[in-house]
Amino acid sequence: MGDNFDAVIIGGGACGLMCAVQAGYLEKRTLILEKNEKIGAKILISGGGRCNYTNLYASESNFISGNPHFSKSAFSQFTIEDTISFFEANGILGKEKTLGQLFPLSNNAKDIVRVFESLCADLDQQIICNADVKDVLKMEEGDFKISYSRAGKLKEIRVPKVVIATGGLPVQKMGATDFGLRVARQFGLKITDTAPALVPLTITGKDAEWYAQLSGNSIFSRVSNDRISFEENILFTHWGLSGPAILQISSYWRPGEHISIDLLPNDSITELIQTQKLINGRKSLSGLLSDLFTKKFADALAKFLPVEKNLASLSKEDIQKIDQYIHHFDVKPAGDKGYDKAEVMRGGVATDELSSKTLEAKKVPGLYFGGECVDVTGWLGGYNFQWAWSAGFVIAQNI
Numbered sequence: 001m002g003d004n005f006d007a008v009i010i011g012g013g014a015c016g017l018m019c020a021v022q023a024g025y026l027e028k029r030t031l032i033l034e035k036n037e038k039i040g041a042k043i044l045i046s047g048g049g050r051c052n053y054t055n056l057y058a059s060e061s062n063f064i065s066g067n068p069h070f071s072k073s074a075f076s077q078f079t080i081e082d083t084i085s086f087f088e089a090n091g092i093l094g095k096e097k098t099l100g101q102l103f104p105l106s107n108n109a110k111d112i113v114r115v116f117e118s119l120c121a122d123l124d125q126q127i128i129c130n131a132d133v134k135d136v137l138k139m140e141e142g143d144f145k146i147s148y149s150r151a152g153k154l155k156e157i158r159v160p161k162v163v164i165a166t167g168g169l170p171v172q173k174m175g176a177t178d179f180g181l182r183v184a185r186q187f188g189l190k191i192t193d194t195a196p197a198l199v200p201l202t203i204t205g206k207d208a209e210w211y212a213q214l215s216g217n218s219i220f221s222r223v224s225n226d227r228i229s230f231e232e233n234i235l236f237t238h239w240g241l242s243g244p245a246i247l248q249i250s251s252y253w254r255p256g257e258h259i260s261i262d263l264l265p266n267d268s269i270t271e272l273i274q275t276q277k278l279i280n281g282r283k284s285l286s287g288l289l290s291d292l293f294t295k296k297f298a299d300a301l302a303k304f305l306p307v308e309k310n311l312a313s314l315s316k317e318d319i320q321k322i323d324q325y326i327h328h329f330d331v332k333p334a335g336d337k338g339y340d341k342a343e344v345m346r347g348g349v350a351t352d353e354l355s356s357k358t359l360e361a362k363k364v365p366g367l368y369f370g371g372e373c374v375d376v377t378g379w380l381g382g383y384n385f386q387w388a389w390s391a392g393f394v395i396a397q398n399i
């Protein structure tokens with residue numbers, strides 16, 4: 001193969017595709033090597049097939065990283081407005097769903113992938129799919145030798161620069177590999193411990209059956225630990241807890257820790273009891289809880305609370321206990337559902353190994369890391385794609 005590419009981009013996901021297109025605008029030639037049959041597998045399944053491609057309110061405070069300031073430079077070089085303009089210029093109008101989450105007006109993630117397919121073709125950026133990259137070696141001459149297997153054959157290509165955009169560990173069947181982490185280790189770069197993030201949490205032990213019986217119930221809540229809190233829905237499942245608020249806190253949860261759930265974040269149950277008592281003291285606690293929650297959830301609270309008592313007969317201790325359960329429901333998850341159910345990986349290539357301005361490895365000139373394989377992990381809601389687009393743009397300026 002004619003090796004006259006400015007760079008090889010390993011991984012045809014969000015970061016790699018944006019990198020190729022932006023390099024094309026600068027009249028650089030890149031080659032994307034993608035292991036899957038098609039590019040953009042995760043874009044296609046993201047946001048339930050609708051692709052939440054950015055968040056109007058994204059800033060570095062919505063990301064977890066060993067260095068919370070690391071992503072600032074990339075976000076200032078390719079901003080949310082740049083993302084919106086880029087997609088608008090290519091026919092994708094966005095609509096905000098909730099909390100700043102932007103989706104294509106068409107509600108179709110395929111439209112996002114089509115933008116990259118057509119731009120890569122127009123800008124003469126080459127894509128080879130079914131190309132499983134095995135190895136990246138730095139040669140004495142300073143360039144890189146990349147080996148990949150395709151249709152049972154091992155092929156090699158030499159280029160001056162390499163972009164590792166191979167994503168994180170979640171969802172192996174979508175093509176996820178540890179390739180980025182392996183290459184980083186091979187070149188002596190540190191890795192920040194990795195773990196599933198934006199992932200449902202499991203409950204085992206004596207309360208497991210109680211959670212399972214509530215499967216399907218969704219409740220707007222505030223979920224907290226001593227570092228952060230999120231207000232969104234939680235969802236009871238057969239094996240524990242999911243829903244946006246749980247996925248968000250999971251990124252900040254460590255095994256063995258408790259989380260606290262306020263099941264009624266916009267009211268005070270104590271005040272509601274006091275007011276309702278004056279109107280109708282014979283109303284049962286169960287009746288009041290049914291006004292606030294689904295009947296099934298209100299009934300299930302009988303496991304912990306004196307639901308049959310009249311409001312007028314509740315003692316001070318009863319009310320304290322009710323307040324504690326409703327506003328500080330304590331959960332000790334047994335674990336998480338693992339990489340197959342996680343939306344993203346926490347940790348990755350340590351940020352102090354990379355230049356925040358160029359995303360080049362400080363110790364290995366010509367080697368760049370972007371997207372999920374880097375220790376920059378966004379919240380739920382379009383933040384992770386914004387990081388992937390910004391990182392792809394930044395790398396394209398420098399390869």
Ligand SMILES: Cc1cc2nc3c(=O)[nH]c(=O)nc-3n(C[C@H](O)[C@H](O)[C@H](O)COP(=O)(O)OP(=O)(O)OC[C@H]3O[C@@H](n4cnc5c(N)ncnc54)[C@H](O)[C@@H]3O)c2cc1C
Nearest residue numbers: 011013014015035046047052133167175371372382384385
């Ligand atoms: C179910 C689900 C829903 C999501 N929804 C959203 C959402 O709505 N909004 C949002 O912001 N984020 C969402 N995310 C997260 C988002 O998809 C990722 O953060 C983002 O795709 C990361 O981009 P990336 O380019 O770094 O990696 P990826 O998009 O994962 O791309 C990496 C590519 O590299 C390829 N690859 C890996 N190893 C090799 C190798 N050795 N050789 C060749 N190719 C290789 C992979 O096949 C893959 O195509 C979701 C994730 C999941 C799992």
